[in-house]
Amino acid sequence: MRIIKSMLVLLALSALPLHAADSPNNALEQVVDRIISTEQTEMTAIKPFTPLVETYIQNLRGDTSLGSVPAGDKYFLGRAILAKGVELEPLTDGNEAGGVKKKMFGGLGNMFSLSMEYLPQGFLQMVYLDTNGFDKQHYKFDYVRREFLGEVRTLVFDVTPLAKAGKGRFSGRIWVEDQDFHIVRFNGAYSGSSRTNYYFHFDSWRVNTGPNLWLPAFIYSEESDLNFALSKRLSFKAQTRLWGYNLGHSAQEQELSKILIESQTPIKDQTTTANDINPVMAQRNWDRQAEDNVVDRLERLGLLAPQGEVDKVLETVVNNLEVTNNLDIQPEIRCRVLLTSTLESFAIGHTIVFSRGLIDVLPDEASLATMVAHELSHVVLDHRIDGQYAFFDRLLFDEKDTFRHFGFARTQAEEDAANAKANELLQASPYKEQLATAKLFMNALETRQRDIPNLISPHLGDRVPTNMTVASAAPVAAPAAAPAAGEKPKAASSPIVALPLGGRVKMDPWSDKLEMLKAKPVGTVAEREKMPFEVTPFMLYLTRQGNANSSAGMNNNPVTADSKAVAADKNAAPQQ
Numbered sequence: 159m160r161i162i163k164s165m166l167v168l169l170a171l172s173a174l175p176l177h178a179a180d181s182p183n184n185a186l187e188q189v190v191d192r193i194i195s196t197e198q199t200e201m202t203a204i205k206p207f208t209p210l211v212e213t214y215i216q217n218l219r220g221d222t223s224l225g226s227v228p229a230g231d232k233y234f235l236g237r238a239i240l241a242k243g244v245e246l247e248p249l250t251d252g253n254e255a256g257g258v259k260k261k262m263f264g265g266l267g268n269m270f271s272l273s274m275e276y277l278p279q280g281f282l283q284m285v286y287l288d289t290n291g292f293d294k295q296h297y298k299f300d301y302v303r304r305e306f307l308g309e310v311r312t313l314v315f316d317v318t319p320l321a322k323a324g325k326g327r328f329s330g331r332i333w334v335e336d337q338d339f340h341i342v343r344f345n346g347a348y349s350g351s352s353r354t355n356y357y358f359h360f361d362s363w364r365v366n367t368g369p370n371l372w373l374p375a376f377i378y379s380e381e382s383d384l385n386f387a388l389s390k391r392l393s394f395k396a397q398t399r400l401w402g403y404n405l406g407h408s409a410q411e412q413e414l415s416k417i418l419i420e421s422q423t424p425i426k427d428q429t430t431t432a433n434d435i436n437p438v439m440a441q442r443n444w445d446r447q448a449e450d451n452v453v454d455r456l457e458r459l460g461l462l463a464p465q466g467e468v469d470k471v472l473e474t475v476v477n478n479l480e481v482t483n484n485l486d487i488q489p490e491i492r493c494r495v496l497l498t499s500t501l502e503s504f505a506i507g508h509t510i511v512f513s514r515g516l517i518d519v520l521p522d523e524a525s526l527a528t529m530v531a532h533e534l535s536h537v538v539l540d541h542r543i544d545g546q547y548a549f550f551d552r553l554l555f556d557e558k559d560t561f562r563h564f565g566f567a568r569t570q571a572e573e574d575a576a577n578a579k580a581n582e583l584l585q586a587s588p589y590k591e592q593l594a595t596a597k598l599f600m601n602a603l604e605t606r607q608r609d610i611p612n613l614i615s616p617h618l619g620d621r622v623p624t625n626m627t628v629a630s631a632a633p634v635a636a637p638a639a640a641p642a643a644g645e646k647p648k649a650a651s652s653p654i655v656a657l658p659l660g661g662r663v664k665m666d667p668w669s670d671k672l673e674m675l676k677a678k679p680v681g682t683v684a685e686r687e688k689m690p691f692e693v694t695p696f697m698l699y700l701t702r703q704g705n706a707n708s709s710a711g712m713n714n715n716p717v718t719a720d721s722k723a724v725a726a727d728k729n730a731a732p733q734q
């Protein structure tokens with residue numbers, strides 16, 4: 159026993175730091191120096207990038223039972239020129255873009271123009287902790303603890319500006335990964351608020367996208383108690399997402415070099431029969447070419463995700479509807495996802511496009527199928543897109559004109575026809591028994607449209623239909639067990655009619671790839687946790703590049719995705 163004990167002591171002694179002379183204080187100083195220098199390198203490293211930036215703001219009003227609910231919203235999409243600080247090229251039209259040209263006042267972290275409009279730059283600013291003096295002359299660092307953010311081990315510090323550091327300094331907490339000392343998350347506010355300057359609280363996340371590269375990707379901000387113009391109470395919550403960091407033409411260039419290698423082996427044309435193209439085929443090819451051109455252009459702009467697993471989920475639903483309705487559509491239907499949060503869908507030829515936001519908020523597979531059925535109906539009814547996109551010069555336009563140039567919205571007559579056809583398709587489908595929630599979803603959208611007008615305003619396609627008649631076999635679950643007079647209905651028993659934004663799909667800000675969330679079910683969801691169509695904080699599961707193929711995921715979602723279950727559904731007909 160004695161021997162073992164003394165061995166343990168020896169081991170413990172040899173595990174002591176080699177620089178025994180270093181005081182703990184000294185170690186702290188060294189780490190802080192590393193954090194500061196890494197942050198300075200980071201500020202230079204992000205300069206070449208021009209990601210897309212989307213900010214979606216929901217103003218809030220108090221609600222007795224739900225805490226607070228959306229009352230008005232703002233949407234902004236633009237391209238950030240990080241080499242120029244917080245400069246943004248707007249992609250969206252309207253008031254949001256108009257605000258961009260207005261001068262910011264008050265400096266760092268200010269999100270209002272003089273006319274008290276939200277400024278998109280104010281939100282973009284939150285990718286920076288402090289571009290002008292993040293050092294020991296301006297800040298005090300206090301070590302808090304070690305903490306895992308996902309699989310990344312971090313050191314947590316409280317950071318406070320020193321007395322004479324001046325206004326607009328960051329005050330809050332930082333999380334620093336423990337290998338190269340990159341700040342991967344910072345949460346707090348820019349200090350120095352006064353009556354003419356408004357600063358907001360924010361939580362800013364960076365994700366690892368390559369060796370030594372942590373890029374700003376997700377920012378949640380909110381303010382609940384602002385002394386706004388001394389009387390008006392302004393409170394809001396907002397999500398800012400950055401993506402499209404790797405929008406170069408690397409994929410095309412790789413393909414080209416592959417082709418050049420292949421071309422050294424001559425190709426023998428082995429088809430001896432039927433290789434002429436008849437006029438019907440020619441027209442189909444022509445239409446397909448227009449479709450491909452648009453899809454390709456949208457992907458290069460960073461608006462459409464590259465092909466991936468979420469497309470497959472949508473295509474499975476399309477397949478289920480086609481098979482049960484005996485449809486044989488040629489060329490076959492493809493599905494793609496628009497990367498934006500706005501709720502919209504459209505069909506370009508035989509390509510059906512759903513926005514990420516719409517997939518996020520749909521409560522279940524049957525309601526997804528309802529939306530898919532609508533777009534599928536446009537295809538079945540042969541509502542064509544403009545064939546002009548088959549000419550390549552039509553694709554050469556300035557990025558900022560994208561939304562003006564492309565528009566896939568339909569006429570009211572086409573919308574009505576598609577709604578009627580969709581109902582027909584659904585009645586013959588495996589979803590016909592489950593359309594109650596689809597109905598509730600559309601009702602919820604209808605009742606909330608005044609609170610979230612910008613979320614439901616499409617930029618390219620159609621508004622989500624709210625007036626579609628879906629005959630459902632199951633009774634609509636709305637007033638469950640009619641409450642006795644004077645008794646409040648039991649809120650907990652009401653079904654989930656729509657999920658919060660970010661409820662299903664996660665996005666890789668480097669590659670724009672989308673995946674379905676794989677979150678554990680959370681069990682019973684309280685009424686105020688349902689947050690239909692709402693903005694919620696980000697809580698990322700950080701990973702190091704190389705450990706997994708995705709760089710971020712969210713694990714705070716109240717409801718898990720079940721769309722993947724489609725593939726295993728016994729009703730699902732075999733894939734063609």
Ligand SMILES: [Zn+2]
Binds near residue numbers: 532568573620
């Ligand atoms: Zn439509």
